[in-house]
Amino acid sequence: MERDYRIETKCIQSGWHPKCGEPRVLPIFQSTTFKYDDSDQMGRLFDLEAEGYFYTRLQNPTNDAVAQKITELEGGVAGMLTSSGQAANYYAIFNICETGDHIIASNTIYGGTFNLFGTTMRKQGITCTFVNPDASYEELCEAFRPNTKAVFAETIANPSIVVLDIEKFAKVAHDHGVPLIIDNTFATPINCRPFEWGADIVTHSTTKYMDGHAMAVGGAIIDSGNFDWDAHAEKFPGLTSPDESYHGITYTAKFGKKAYITKATAQLMRDLGSIPSPMNAFLLNIGLETLHLRMERHCENAQKVAEFLQGHEKVAWVNYAGLPDNRYHALAEKYLPNGTCGVMAFGVKGDRETTVRFMDALQMVAIVTHVADARTCILHPASHTHRQMTEEQLKEAGIEPDLIRLSVGLENAEDIIEDLKQALALI
Numbered sequence: 534m535e536r537d538y539r540i541e542t543k544c545i546q547s548g549w550h551p552k553c554g555e556p557r558v559l560p561i562f563q564s565t566t567f568k569y570d571d572s573d574q575m576g577r578l579f580d581l582e583a584e585g586y587f588y589t590r591l592q593n594p595t596n597d598a599v600a601q602k603i604t605e606l607e608g609g610v611a612g613m614l615t616s617s618g619q620a621a622n623y624y625a626i627f628n629i630c631e632t633g634d635h636i637i638a639s640n641t642i643y644g645g646t647f648n649l650f651g652t653t654m655r656k657q658g659i660t661c662t663f664v665n666p667d668a669s670y671e672e673l674c675e676a677f678r679p680n681t682k683a684v685f686a687e688t689i690a691n692p693s694i695v696v697l698d699i700e701k702f703a704k705v706a707h708d709h710g711v712p713l714i715i716d717n718t719f720a721t722p723i724n725c726r727p728f729e730w731g732a733d734i735v736t737h738s739t740t741k742y743m744d745g746h747a748m749a750v751g752g753a754i755i756d757s758g759n760f761d762w763d764a765h766a767e768k769f770p771g772l773t774s775p776d777e778s779y780h781g782i783t784y785t786a787k788f789g790k791k792a793y794i795t796k797a798t799a800q801l802m803r804d805l806g807s808i809p810s811p812m813n814a815f816l817l818n819i820g821l822e823t824l825h826l827r828m829e830r831h832c833e834n835a836q837k838v839a840e841f842l843q844g845h846e847k848v849a850w851v852n853y854a855g856l857p858d859n860r861y862h863a864l865a866e867k868y869l870p871n872g873t874c875g876v877m878a879f880g881v882k883g884d885r886e887t888t889v890r891f892m893d894a895l896q897m898v899a900i901v902t903h904v905a906d907a908r909t910c911i912l913h914p915a916s917h918t919h920r921q922m923t924e925e926q927l928k929e930a931g932i933e934p935d936l937i938r939l940s941v942g943l944e945n946a947e948d949i950i951e952d953l954k955q956a957l958a959l960i
């Protein structure tokens with residue numbers, strides 16, 4: 534084991550450790566398969582008796598190095614990459630739930646995850662109760678059922694920018710014997726490490742800040758190793774009793790703190806196959822190397838833009854937790870003392886048509902179905918990402934029909950502000 538470096542150093546140094554004479558930069562092992570000298574060596578890999586690579590759907594050295602870096606950034610014990618954030622959240626739940634089970638999720642989560650939990654997983658017999666993230670401990674307790682297996686929420690909700698009281702959610706989950714799973718996409722481990730506040734598992738859409746350049750869709754799941762599955766063995770038989778599809782292995786008995794990620798790899802990735810290409814993992818790693826620098830600038834620029842918008846007569850409201858009068862400012866100061874992220878929400882005065890005219894008048898700030906990239910971009914969830922939701926569902930998810938989601942990039946803040954200013958002048 535090497536020294537426990539600070540997070541900026543981990544962004545650069547973690548994951549790939551070349552031996553004497555090996556490439557300095559993480560190589561792209563663009564190979565589906567790996568060669569062995571005798572049949573017995575290969576057989577032991579299939580029995581999970583030896584560690585090694587045999588087929589990229591299960592494991593690949595490039596992917597593993599990047600998963601290891603994210604694991605170290607989050608302070609976890611094991612991690613894996615997936616081909617998208619959607620796959621990460623699906624695996625994170627499906628790894629501990631089966632037909633007949635139930636989960637609890639914040640109702641402000643990303644629209645794609647909301648559909649996954651509310652519609653698609655329901656068809657597989659896993660139901661979800663959506664709760665208000667601001668609900669009291671007692672109100673949250675009411676959502677639990679005997680078959681509840683996990684609680685899920687986002688550190689900073691996309692796009693309503695609700696900051697989660699992670700400790701409250703961790704307590705309610707643990708008091709009911711289930712893990713807290715946190716989607717930490719918007720905060721990134723640079724600004725918040727949910728394990729330090731009691732979360733058990735963290736997921737990411739690496740597509741966002743971690744990649745940071747809008748190049749590769751991807752996801753990650755990281756386990757803290759802190760949840761004691763065996764203490765609640767009857768709830769989690771998939772981890773605590775023999776897996777007949779894997780030679781009768783019991784994951785917790787054989788892999789201890791790595792049981793959860795080993796099962797997700799050996800069973801879910803084997804059967805469902807949402808693996809990223811090594812090329813995409815390589816691109817993600819380049820993004821991770823500058824994550825600490827970029828997050829700082831995203832937050833600095835967003836703070837300036839939020840203050841500008843708040844002071845503008847044609848802007849009806851601004852939601853950015855960095856603003857002192859924001860409803861989530863106190864939670865942000867506690868959980869995200871170095872800044873939240875570059876994403877904010879606001880509304881312009883006028884009707885829906887005014888919103889559309891404002892967006893169409895922007896010159897540099899682009900209308901893009903994306904957030905958290907180096908280029909400033911903007912989106913109107915009610916007409917774009919969340920258009921399948923009813924007005925009522927939008928309101929429940931904290932999304933006003935006039936909500937504009939602005940993702941502040943890494944350009945000069947004055948240029949971003951000038952573009953917004955000229956577009957506001959035209960409405």
Ligand SMILES: *Cc1c(COP(=O)(O)O)cnc(C)c1O
Nearest residue numbers: 617618619643691718738740751
């Ligand atoms: C984008 C996003 C996802 C989905 O990730 P993809 O990489 O697009 O599949 C999940 N959670 C959050 C918070 C997101 O912003």
